[in-house]
Amino acid sequence: MLSTRRAGAEAAVAARIPLIVLGGFLGAGKTTLLNHLLSQADRRVAVMVNDFGPIDVDASLVASHDGETLSLTNGCICCSIGSGLDAALIRVLERKPAPELIVIEASGVSDPGRIAQVGLSDPMLQLEAVVVMADAGRIVAQLDDPLMGDTVARQIRAASLVVMNKADLLGPGEAESVEAELRARYGALPFLRSSFGRVPLERILAHGPGGHAPDGDAHHHEDPDHPFEGGVWSAPGMLNADRLIAALKGLPADVIRVKGRVVTDRHGSAVVQLAGGRVRIEKAPAAAEAPRNELVYIGLRGRGIGAAVSAALDALAAESRAG
Template identity: 45%
Template sequence: MSARRLPFTVIGGFLGAGKTTLLNRWLREAKGLRMAVLVNDFGALNIDADLIAATHGDTTALTNGCVCCQIGDDLGRALVEVIEAKTPFDAVVIEASGVSDPWRIAQIGMAAPELSLEGVIVLVDASVAARQSTDPLLADTLARQLKSADLVVLNKADIASADALAAAKAWVEASAPGTPCIETTEAAVPLALLSGLPQSALAPHACGPDCDHDHDHDHGSPDHGAIFQTWSAQPGAMIPAATLRAWLREMPPGVLRLKGLLRTGHGAGGDEWSEVQYAGRHGSLRKAAPPSGLASAGVVAIGLQGQLPEKMLKEFFAA
């Protein structure tokens, strides 16, 4: 069986788009999740004071078990320290600087076999995006950030005029056609969307083996229940790995995030299990150890409220 790789997510976006707001939100929501956040500049992050347990040099330990580390000039070294930490982490989040290409940072992480890229999320300030995109000094940088995104977050939608919001949407679609795009206020993106949460944290709750109804959780924020919708199921049947891979390549529109642990074959030593992942535009399937204890197969999908294709999800996992 392949050893579990540490999932990592890259957050990109221009200066002022809301990356710091998103990171602080995720740190607040990370109850029980050990997350390592790598940033370029501690001063810009402004971690909420009541979360800080201790600060040692370039590392700040938080009261919830998470840590924030300043990258400095060597992202590779910072990632090695996270990978080799005595107490293992559940997920890594890297904040790209406001003018950098998040895909280049993702490639550095992908070079480490111990890491698994969950996705690249790029934030855009919807109130000024149209104006910035026509600035000859910024246009190339902003377009490059968008092209690397698995998910684009049009943030500050509440302060953008209707014309500015429409222009921002048109620019995103022209620069990154087909990339999922959501509108938010104060970076209200749930941690479960692109965070590398362990399967136990995403598993369906209070369901029997044939559960296939949706769970509209708020993910710890009053904003999330109105924006995002979650569907989960515990498929009882074996789903061949080849069938799953083909389905991932043709994922129904409206699924922003999907994760599961499923029976995908029969071998000489018993059932074969796989972890299925889908984020933004990309899906993957990796061999995994069978669930322990009373746990069973489970899959969770997240999408925008009213846009999650529940019928198609139910039909596929029930077939």
């Protein structure tokens, strides 16, 4: 009888689906890492994100799109959790065949430790790692910022692995200095360095939580008191690429992140991102919908970021329409 019970328990554990929670502050590179995992996956991966629209999965990988789920040709799926994590997770767990790995992306201003509680409480899941992406060149300044520092610190404290992304932008010895500073503040932390979010999945799985149970409540994934706010700017027409770059770079530092789709005279339909004072515009995969400019922005609350974004981009759109 004892051996039968032991066998049943071992079978239940073996049947659990591994879960990775991916966190990190705005602009650290989470979306880039997710794209890398999806394109290189050698197993059925379910990636759950707040909104898969901006991920822009390679169009050659997309087999079908049913509104809340992208099904990919390699057997992976990408699901929106806009309707709620619990409901989205139920849908994923009910899929046949079941995913062999689930990755949940925490939003850039949330605590991945709270989401990780799902993997500790659900008998169908096995928490494998809490991965926190950090912009290697900005993480110390973010931690020292009086407004965003608490949010970033909670993310670092929840990590079983810190990925120091954009390490290629640092000078000799700088990465070691940043890692030493983080260890001095938060104790022993395993680090991986990456550029463009290129981290092999096996390296992530090798850095499990190690028995660390992140603090938090699985049913409350956002901190209502965080010092951030955001909005959406949209406008029709084609934008001048050079003026768009200048307008985004000219936004006040209180605007932390801008991301979305635009139509420019140089790129056509494109994806644009502003993070860390850097602007990147890349040609987007062909879209079924009519081209339109739509940008999501986020920044420090109470600093008038909505007015600043509207003033800069409305003026740009008006110039473009005027010719």
